[in-house]
Amino acid sequence: MAIVISLLNHKGGVGKTTSAINIGAGLVEQGKKVLLVDLDPQANLTLSLGIPRQKNSIYESIRGESELDPYHVKENLDVITSSLDLSGAEMELINEAGREYILRELFVPVAEEYDYIIIDCPPSLGLLTLNALTSSQYVLIPLQTEFLAMQGLAKIKQIIDKVKFRLNKELELGGVIATMYDSRKVLNRDVVDTIIKHFGEKVFKTMIRDNVALAEAPAQRKDIFAYSPRSIGAEDYLNLSKEIIQRTGAEVLAGVESK
Numbered sequence: 058m059a060i061v062i063s064l065l066n067h068k069g070g071v072g073k074t075t076s077a078i079n080i081g082a083g084l085v086e087q088g089k090k091v092l093l094v095d096l097d098p099q100a101n102l103t104l105s106l107g108i109p110r111q112k113n114s115i116y117e118s119i120r121g122e123s124e125l126d127p128y129h130v131k132e133n134l135d136v137i138t139s140s141l142d143l144s145g146a147e148m149e150l151i152n153e154a155g156r157e158y159i160l161r162e163l164f165v166p167v168a169e170e171y172d173y174i175i176i177d178c179p180p181s182l183g184l185l186t187l188n189a190l191t192s193s194q195y196v197l198i199p200l201q202t203e204f205l206a207m208q209g210l211a212k213i214k215q216i217i218d219k220v221k222f223r224l225n226k227e228l229e230l231g232g233v234i235a236t237m238y239d240s241r242k243v244l245n246r247d248v249v250d251t252i253i254k255h256f257g258e259k260v261f262k263t264m265i266r267d268n269v270a271l272a273e274a275p276a277q278r279k280d281i282f283a284y285s286p287r288s289i290g291a292e293d294y295l296n297l298s299k300e301i302i303q304r305t306g307a308e309v310l311a312g313v314e315s316k
């Protein structure tokens with residue numbers, strides 16, 4: 058049964074999509090089977106992997122017009138694509154019964170096929186994000202190590218707590234990812250200190266360093282392991298995905314099963 062993880066932060070440009078793609082690809086590097094879900098109407102994840110508009114994107118599935126229709130990217134890596142049409146979904150579903158659980162139900166038939174489902178959330182806290190949280194066991198928060206990184210975090214925490222209380226008891230803050238980190242910058246180091254003071258053990262030991270290869274890979278329609286396997290971006294996302302496997306218990310469970 059797949060472990061479902063959402064990448065969440067309503068602040069834009071903090072590394073949600075970059076992390077979703079490259080954590081997913083990092084998990085694949087370690088033999089896991091992964092489904093990436095692009096839940097953002099900007100469709101950045103879909104476009105970054107060079108996937109053309111599919112007949113059945115997440116939009117059609119959320120409207121109830123099709124099952125989830127994974128696009129096969131490479132061995133062990135599939136994607137549920139998005140499209141700009143998704144921007145209308147929140148309004149269209151406003152009066153739908155059970156509207157917070159649509160994605161969760163869509164996952165039921167595919168969950169057995171994957172080890173991990175990774176959801177790239179839009180930079181907002183609307184109904185799409187709510188659907189992601191209702192479907193997930195873990196939420197990961199990428200924080201850019203810049204001024205104002207922590208701004209708005211109280212709101213995220215509040216939403217996670219509310220979803221946990223009302224809609225999904227299983228939901229847990231799986232961790233905080235420091236992104237675009239440059240150890241030469243005093244400000245970056247100070248922000249990391251603040252993040253660690255606030256979140257303690259929840260902060261992943263692996264920090265994602267500022268690395269131009271991570272910004273270039275989408276232009277080549279590739280994940281970091283396909284684009285530049287020796288880059289520090291690949292090193293960081295591989296280490297991060299190892300930590301994620303440890304934290305989410307997939308390895309532990311696999312060990313139990315094999316005994």
Ligand SMILES: Nc1ncnc2c1ncn2[C@@H]1O[C@H](COP(=O)(O)OP(=O)(O)OP(=O)(O)O)[C@@H](O)[C@H]1O
Binds near residue numbers: 072268269
């Ligand atoms: N570690 C990094 N080093 C250098 N550039 C990065 C790094 N992480 C992300 N970027 C770049 O920063 C920009 C924003 O990243 P990304 O799109 O992943 O953020 P996002 O949180 O998904 O944004 P949005 O809120 O718009 O969906 C992109 O151009 C991306 O290529």
Ligand SMILES: [Mg+2]
Binds near residue numbers: 177
């Ligand atoms: Mg994004």
